[in-house]
Amino acid sequence: MPSKFATLLVMKRLVLLGGGHSQVEVLRQWVMHPQPDTALTVVSRDLLAPYSGMLPGFIAGHYRYEDCHIDVRPLVKAAGARVCQSEIAGLDLDNGKIICPDRPDVPFDVLSINTGSRPDMEGIPGxxxxxxxxxxxxxxxxxxxxxxxxxxxxxxxxxxxxxxxxxxxxxxxxxxxxxxxxxxxxxxxxxxxxxxxxxxxxxxxxxxxxxxxxxxxxxxxxxxxxxxxxxxxxxxxxxxxxxxxxxxxxxxxxxxxxxxxSAPEWVKASGLATDDRGFILVNDGLQSVSHPNVFAAGDVATMESTPHPKSGVYAVRQGPYLAENLRHHLRNEPLTPFTPQTRFLSLMCLGPEEAVASKGPFAAQGRLMWAWKDYIDQKFMRKYEMGMSPMSNDDVGMSEMYCGGCGSKVGQDVLSRALSNITPYPAEGVVRGLDHPDDAAVITYPPGSQVVHTVDHFKAFVDDPYLLGQVTAHHCLSDLYAMGATPHNALASVTLPHGPEIMQEDILSDLLAGANLVLRAENTALVGGHTTEGEELVFGLTVNGYAAPEDILSKTGIQPGDALILTKPLGTGVLFAADMRKKAQAPWIAQAIASMLRSNRDAAHAFRDADAHAVTDITGFGLAGHLREMLAGSQYGAEIELDAIPLLDGALACSEAAIRSSLFPQNLNAECVIANRNTVPPHKAYPLLFDPQTSGGLLASVPGDTAEAVAKAVGGWIIGRVSDDPNLSGKFNLRQ
Ligand SMILES: Cc1cc2nc3c(=O)[nH]c(=O)nc-3n(C[C@H](O)[C@H](O)[C@H](O)COP(=O)(O)OP(=O)(O)OC[C@H]3O[C@@H](n4cnc5c(N)ncnc54)[C@H](O)[C@@H]3O)c2cc1C
Structure with a gap:
């Protein structure tokens, strides 16, 4: 049975660059009135859009972080849009591409820009x-x-x-x-x-x-x-x-x-017509005066006929016009002019819950003005709390129309176009790979080696498929590194959400490009895979490698006197759980992602060279669960220093706010191997022992005499020691 979208003429890619005050409205409108012949992509450096009107109130302590941020992600999801979380580095208008510093170019037919402005810092040393x-x-x-x-x-x-x-x-x-x-x-x-x-x-x-x-x-x-x-x-x-x-x-x-x-440099370099300060010059329809397929609103734009001050009020007012005019442009209809008001109301917070109102010659001050400001701001924020569903009649019963089994395979054209953008690592021994596609990959491994296999997959926990591809690759490779093996090749398993072909192609290209970036860096050939359609994006990799029998590391084998070294801080589970609830600050998530993108290869090599007695990687069971596996069946146990356990920024704050990942309750089963669990004083890091990790670090049991040097070499932390106390066999004590 053909996909619903295969019968439609999918022609255009609309890209929203920046998730500012105007563009959140475009997304909201898109959820209510989707354009089935247009694939929507959002490119933005952050997906929790700060609402500047409430920023001073946040600084004063009147609002919480989540009160003054619009979560763009549910809007993006409901709009069926693809996400590229990145900052723009340049615009190639001739070829319709956004150039990003850290990911493949993002193609567009129509581009809408709402990236705001930054304070002018040019020309002043320091x-x-x-x-x-x-x-x-x-x-x-x-x-x-x-x-x-x-x-x-x-x-x-x-x-x-x-x-x-x-x-x-x-x-x-x-x-x-x-x-x-x-x-x-x-x-x-x-x-x-x-x-x-x-x-x-x-x-x-x-x-x-x-x-x-x-x-x-x-x-x-x-x-x-x-x-x-x-x-x-x-x-x-x-x-x-x-x-x-x-x-x-x-x-x-x-x-x-x-x-x-001030205007960003990339605008000036793009060839778009700008005003004399470098802001994008637009007509009354918010369309670039030089490039009709480019629209801009908010601080980054200047209206040619009626320039107005850079202010969030205008960015907000322009939102509905931008949404409407993008739709008009896609349908070749005339644009609706936006007329900026000459005077607008400003309400400034004075520190306490008191504000000054200003409009033209009008001024007023007091707690009532604060209440007014608070009312307007909260009303604005409520508009973007999700709970909407698409209104298009076309969507009725959509899910019944999709086939399963082989019928749910993604079209061959989509796959071959996505694959044509990537160059797998040319690993020696690949007899049949993606360069000579066949029914299956054929591999020759070095003689005398043992072949090591692993598989894992994830539902999308980050919105950007390119990032998901990278993190998944690191996570899957980590199992092989923990075994002392050298990864050699990988097979991808992809479930793409139902949608227009062009959208599936973009998502698949991003996923594979992200995974391939990491696989190439780790000398691993992508040799094949399988794609299918489903309700949501799922990505996984089977990674195959090899090792000389004597090099294989095991998670068991700890020895008394060993030090336990952990190579990455804990907290990805709780941070992403907080992120879903809009409670995680963007820098916390950025740090967690940076940690997940760190390869475990060098640490694994260092542990092998240091004759580590046991190595494992910390993933879904959390530190306590994986330590439990390490101790299982051993006559020895461990003493763990709670204060020595490294944590990602924000992990403790989220944990103290009682935020837990959904795997947490199951992971608590590992409490049974904490020998002193009933007597150890409460410690704030305790719940994080059970926090599931994605692309977590390695945990190694390393001979005590070299442990300090090894920990330093791998950038890790000694979190405890192996003990031969017979009361601890197969268990561990917590110390603080
Ligand atoms: C302290 C303070 C208080 C303010 N209070 C008010 C107020 O009460 N009322 C008012 O009207 N105005 C206020 N302003 C002004 C207001 O902040 C701006 O005018 C408004 O934010 C502009 O909105 P925008 O939609 O153009 O962009 P923004 O709200 O700045 O959004 C830009 C978006 O684009 C993304 N982005 C930026 N650069 C890139 C890039 N290179 N690549 C990809 N994505 C990018 C950003 O991450 C962000 O999501 C205040 C400003 C400050 C500093």
Missing amino acids: VKEYALAVKPVDIFIQGWERILAEALSSEGTYRLLIVGTGAGGVELALTMRYRLTSEAKALGQDPARFHLSVITRSDEILTTHNRSVQRRVLRALEHAAIKVHYRETVVSVEPTHLTVEEGKRHDFDALIWVTQA
Whole structure:
């Protein structure tokens, strides 16, 4: 039976670049009115889109992280879109491709850009190195949390300097002061030791607002003991001070940069028509004036007929027009003009739950204004909480139309086009591989070696198939490394979600490109595989390798006096569980992904060279479960130092918030081998012993005399020792 989509003429690829305030609306509209003849892809550096209106409230402590971030992922899923989590490095407009630094090019027929702006940091030596820019917001939040901790743990005067006195700058100064003061009071510290100042090159603050608003905010700054330095243009920044034009110097412990918006370099280099500051010039339909298949909205765009200030309000207002005009363009219909309002309402947080309202000549202030702001912002956020389903009648009963068995195989053309983009590693001994496709792969292994096989697969736990391909490859290879084997070839097993051919092809290309990138780096040939269609994306690899019999490592064989070395921090399970609940901060996930993308090859070689008595890799059963396997049947046991166990950033915070991965309850079965589980004092890292890991590290039992050097060589941690205490045989004790 043909796939529903095979009968449709699938012609176009629409790519949304950036998940800003306008583009989340495009996604929302797409969920309600999908275009069946268009494959949708989202390229963005983050999938938790910060809502800048609530950022000052978050800094003040009025909102939690998840309150002020729109989770783009459920929208993307409901819209049936593909995700490429990446930053754009360049645009090839002639060939319709987005060039990314870390992944294959992303092709488009129609492109919609909503990547925002960043504060202008050009031409001032030292500013990029020593100042914390307010955007990207995820990096800013991470930096702010570091500054907050540093300030509260410092002694004596702590100087916080903020450059820029637009709405963003003054709101941040006021909310940072409020937060520092409330946290300091809670700790019994004197908040007066925090010295805050703002710097502006102008002779007034809030230059685009009326006098009454300026006066009110000035009063708030004065009341918060925030000093304003006027007519000072920063010319250079050093690690602990900056210098302004007349040579005057300001010392700081932390420097925040909130100056006017600047355009990204890649726009200027792309050939798109821009205004004189480098922002994309668009017509009233939000369409590039030079390239009709490119649309842009929000800070990154300038409307040729009616330029307006860079402000989230416009990005939000443009959202529905952008969605509508993309649809019109795809159907060759005339565009609907967007007319920006000349005056718009701004509501600025003053630190406590109090705000100043500003619109044209109007000004008002107080707790009521905060309540108003809070109402507007929460209403906006609620719009993007998922719970919508596509409205298209075409979709009724879609699932009944798909075949199973061989009928669910993905079309040959899709497969061959996806495969044509990759070059497998040319491993010696591949007699029949993808370069000479046959019914099966044929391999010759080195004489005298033993062949080692492993298989694993995952439902997509990251949204980007290219990333999923890479992590899966590392995870699967890790089993062979833990055995002391050399990987040689791999077979891919793919379940693609039902959808248009063009979309399946893009997803498959990304998956295979990601997996092949890692397999090539690990000298492993991709020699074949199988693709099928299903409800959701699933990817797995069978990896085959070989080893001389004497080189094979085992998970059993620990010896008394051995040290136990772990090569990667724990926490991927809890972090991705938190991520699904929108509770994980973007830098935590970025660090977890970086850890999952680290190969275990070098560590395995080092353990083999160090005559490790036992090696295993830490995956689904968690540290306790895999340690249990290592100890099983042994007459020896282990002493584990809880404080020595390395954890990924955020893992403890998520665990303390009682977030658990779905495998956690089963993994708790390993508690039965914790000899002192009833007497060991509670420890905050304890639940993480049972946290399932994806592409986790190796755990090795290494002779004690060389363990320090081996741990250093593999970048690992000694987390405990093997013990010959007969009471511990097959079990372990926890120490702290
Ligand atoms: C502290 C502060 C408070 C503010 N408060 C308000 C307010 O109350 N009201 C208001 O109207 N305005 C406010 N603003 C201004 C507001 O932040 C911006 O005008 C608004 O965010 C612009 O929205 P946007 O949709 O264009 O882009 P953004 O919201 O910045 O979104 C851009 C998106 O694109 C992604 N992206 C960026 N670069 C790339 C790249 N190279 N490749 C791939 N993806 C990329 C980002 O990850 C992000 O998802 C405030 C600004 C600050 C600094």
